[in-house]
Amino acid sequence: MARKTEPLQVIVAEDDVDLRELLHRVVCDLGHCCRTASDGSEAWAMHRANPADLIISDWQMPHMDGLQLCQKISETDPPQWHTHVMLVTGRNDKRFVEGLRAGADEYITKPVEIEELEARIEAAGRVVMVQRELQANNSALQLDSARDHQAARTDPLTAISNRLRLKEDLAPLEGRVSRYGHRYCAALCDIDWFKAYNDSFGHVAGDEVLCLIARTIQKQLRSGDGLYRYGGEEFLAILPEQSLEDAKIGMDRVRTEVEKLSIRHASNAPQRVLTISAGIAELGGGAVGDCLLRADAALYRAKALGRNRVELEDRASIPPNL
Numbered sequence: 001m002a003r004k005t006e007p008l009q010v011i012v013a014e015d016d017v018d019l020r021e022l023l024h025r026v027v028c029d030l031g032h033c034c035r036t037a038s039d040g041s042e043a044w045a046m047h048r049a050n051p052a053d054l055i056i057s058d059w060q061m062p063h064m065d066g067l068q069l070c071q072k073i074s075e076t077d078p079p080q081w082h083t084h085v086m087l088v089t090g091r092n093d094k095r096f097v098e099g100l101r102a103g104a105d106e107y108i109t110k111p112v113e114i115e116e117l118e119a120r121i122e123a124a125g126r127v128v129m130v131q132r133e134l135q136a137n138n139s140a141l142q143l144d145s146a147r148d149h150q151a152a153r154t155d156p157l158t159a160i161s162n163r164l165r166l167k168e169d170l171a172p173l174e175g176r177v178s179r180y181g182h183r184y185c186a187a188l189c190d191i192d193w194f195k196a197y198n199d200s201f202g203h204v205a206g207d208e209v210l211c212l213i214a215r216t217i218q219k220q221l222r223s224g225d226g227l228y229r230y231g232g233e234e235f236l237a238i239l240p241e242q243s244l245e246d247a248k249i250g251m252d253r254v255r256t257e258v259e260k261l262s263i264r265h266a267s268n269a270p271q272r273v274l275t276i277s278a279g280i281a282e283l284g285g286g287a288v289g290d291c292l293l294r295a296d297a298a299l300y301r302a303k304a305l306g307r308n309r310v311e312l313e314d315r316a317s318i319p320p321n322l
Contacts, residue, residue, distance in 0.1 A: 008032040008125050009050070013043035013057040013069065014088070019112065023056055026117055032125075040064025044072055047083070053128045054084045054121065059099065067102050074103030082131040084124045088112065155229040157207055158214035166228040166236065170288045173238075177283055184283040185247035187237040188295040189217065189254070189276050192307040193269040194233040200266035209274060213258055217276075220254045236292075244282050244312050251278045251310045259308065275308035282313070 010027045014020035015038050027034040035052075037043035041063040043055065055073070059066040066087050073083050087099045087107040099107060105127070108120055153165035161169075176182040191197075191213060198206040210233065217235055218227050226238040237254075239247050255276055263274040279298025283291040294313040302311040 006125070006129060008053040008121075008128060010034045010054045010056065010121075011037060011043050011046050011052040013037045013040055013055065013061065013066070015039055015058060015061045019058075019088075019110075022112070023117070026114060027056070027121065030118060030121055032121070040066060040069040044069055047073065048076075051077070051081055052083055054086065054124050056086045056088065056121075058088045059090075066104075067099055070099060070103040081135075082128070084128050086120060086124065158211050158229050160214050160218060160235075161226065161228045163228065163230070166226075166230070166238075169226055169228075169238065173283060173288055183241050183243065184291075185239040185242050185244060185280055186283065186291050186295045187239060187247060187251045187278050187280045187310075188230065188292070188299045189235045189237065189251070189278045190299055190303070191233040192271060192275045192277055192303075193265065194274075196266040196269045197274060200268070209263060212261065212263070213274070213276065216257050216261060217254050220250070220257050222250075236295075244280060247280050247282075248310055248312055251280060254278070255308065255310055271308065277302040277307045278310045280310065280312050 010032050012020060012023045012027065012034060014023060014036070020036050020038070024034050024036050032054075035046050037046055039061045040057065043057060044064060046052070047055065055069070057066040057069050064072075070085050070087070073085060077083055085104045085106075087104045088110060089099070089107050090110050105124070106120065108117060153162060153168070154160070155162040173182075173184055177184065191209070194206070194209075197209065214227070214229070214235060217237065221227055221237060221239075224240055228236045228238075230236040237251070239250065242250065255278060258276045259273060261274065265271050265274050277299060279295045279300065279302055281291045281294035281298060298311045298313045301314075302309045305311065
């Protein structure tokens with residue numbers, strides 16, 4: 001059984017009125033939608049306004065002939081849209097090879113045989129349908145690939161960026177700093193006494209807290225800032241175009257908002273509610289890794305000074321070339 005095709009959008013380009021009407025009737029009788037043009041220029045305008053699946057075009061026409069129409073379509077149609085072109089030529093015209101090279105898919109000779117025309121239109125419909133299915137499958141594969149790419153760079157628990165995305169985002173920062181003088185600060189945050197919370201309330205509750213705190217930090221950051229799950233209960237914020245002092249103000253606001261969540265801490269924790277500590281360092285002319293080490297040292301100092309606080313890197317310990 002022949003495969004049934006969907007109705008096609010067809011343009012018939014023919015300067016002979018009688019043949020144009022015949023072609024129009026045959027196309028419509030087969031259940032397809034048909035527009036007619038008296039020359040190639042008119043057909044081209046129709047196609048640009050509303051792309052056709054199939055164009056049946058006479059070769060010899062005023063203003064723009066069938067060959068020029070084929071060339072226009074081949075040059076401008078997007079790759080994902082295949083327009084099937086059928087050229088109508090005289091029986092003794094041996095130039096059909098030239099038409100195929102210009103972009104035509106097939107040709108039919110005059111005088112037009114109705115049965116042959118119907119068979120060719122139905123065959124064209126099957127080709128178009130296969131092309132559309134292939135494009136739909138390719139689009140679906142591209143979408144799946146994009147989703148997989150994003151999933152590989154997203155922390156599955158908190159839904160923020162993970163270490164892989166961090167590695168990719170950090171790579172170009174050194175060049176931007178050294179070449180263009182851009183400023184970046186890194187803020188490393190850690191949930192205070194999180195192990196005690198997990199031990200007391202369980203890992204499910206701990207996971208819920210991680211998600212809530214991640215959302216709270218994200219909400220307080222600017223749209224251009226980056227937030228990453230650095231590991232365990234640690235989060236890293238990359239803050240473009242901020243000085244250390246401005247970054248401290250911003251991260252202290254983050255710390256305050258986390259404290260305002262009033263998440264009851266474990267009974268054996270030194271603090272009544274969950275809080276975070278943060279250490280901030282500025283990316284200078286050195287390696288990004290050095291900046292993260294300095295942020296980690298600042299975080300360690302924040303913890304040593306009692307937690308629930310934000311500390312800046314020790315600028316005195318930074319080598320002069322940084």
